[in-house]
Amino acid sequence: xxxxxxxxxxxxxxxxxxxxxxxxxxxxxxxxxxxxxxxxxxxxxxxxxxxxxxxxxxxxxxxxxxxxxxxxxxxxxxxxxxxxxxxxxxxxxxxxxxxxxxxxxxxxxxxxxxxxxxxxxxxxxxxxxxxxxxxxxxxxxxxxxxxxxxxxxxxxxxxxxxxxxxxxxxxxxxxxxxxxxxxxxxxxxxxxxxxxxxxxxxxxxxxxxxxxxxxxxxxxxxxxxxxxxxxxxxx
Numbered sequence: 358x359x360x361x362x363x364x365x366x367x368x369x370x371x372x373x374x375x376x377x378x379x380x381x382x383x384x385x386x387x388x389x390x391x392x393x394x395x396x397x398x399x400x401x402x403x404x405x406x407x408x409x410x411x412x413x414x415x416x417x418x419x420x421x422x423x424x425x426x427x428x429x430x431x432x433x434x435x436x437x438x439x440x441x442x443x444x445x446x447x448x449x450x451x452x453x454x455x456x457x458x459x460x461x462x463x464x465x466x467x468x469x470x471x472x473x474x475x476x477x478x479x480x481x482x483x484x485x486x487x488x489x490x491x492x493x494x495x496x497x498x499x500x501x502x503x504x505x506x507x508x509x510x511x512x513x514x515x516x517x518x519x520x521x522x523x524x525x526x527x528x529x530x531x532x533x534x535x536x537x538x539x540x541x542x543x544x545x546x547x548x549x550x551x552x553x554x555x556x557x558x559x560x561x562x563x564x565x566x567x568x569x570x571x572x573x574x575x576x577x578x579x580x581x582x583x584x585x586x587x588x589x590x591x592x
Contacts, residue, residue, distance in 0.1 A: 367420035395565035446520035505536035
């Protein structure tokens with residue numbers, strides 16, 4: 358399988374007063390298409406910054422990101438946004454739903470931004486909401502939904518544009534255990550059905566173990582990079 362994501366010598370630095378803080382430090386790896394990968398590490402290790410760089414939400418200080426055979430560095434913000442809209446899905450810990458839109462309208466947003474026909478978009482959005490168990494909540498606003506229901510809307514929205522790659526940042530971090538387990542199941546089920554590459558940031562080692570590969574980040578560096586095959590050999 359070919360790599361859908363390639364990260365080469367990626368570094369991200371920030372100014373902190375008179376000092377330079379290196380959050381991501383010369384990281385390189387590739388992610389094969391159709392696989393699942395968890396990025397783990399303690400708070401402040403740089404994993405969320407790394408995820409943002411991989412998704413083109415931020416620019417590196419040095420190094421490069423190649424997503425779906427597209428080099429992101431030379432692209433303008435609008436061009437990177439277009440790449441994300443065509444190829445990428447997101448699930449955030451804080452849901453990021455538009456409060457003035459219904460569940461159905463929130464799910465439809467990515468495809469409406471492409472200018473696709475509303476009738477077709479609506480049909481696809483309803484189907485996804487039914488798949489995540491919210492077929493009867495399509496016209497509810499975010500404030501009328503529980504945290505778990507909001508996250509399920511966010512998952513449906515993430516898959517509306519049939520992304521080649523899904524980035525999830527602590528997708529169960531704000532949920533209780535039972536609801537979090539259900540959301541995890543939904544992410545992996547939809548991942549398998551849509552054949553989407555999954556990259557998630559998590560503190561939850563049980564969730565990470567469900568992925569094909571685990572990359573551990575520590576102090577901005579790759580501390581370990583283990584696939585299930587390697588893990589089984591070492592046990």
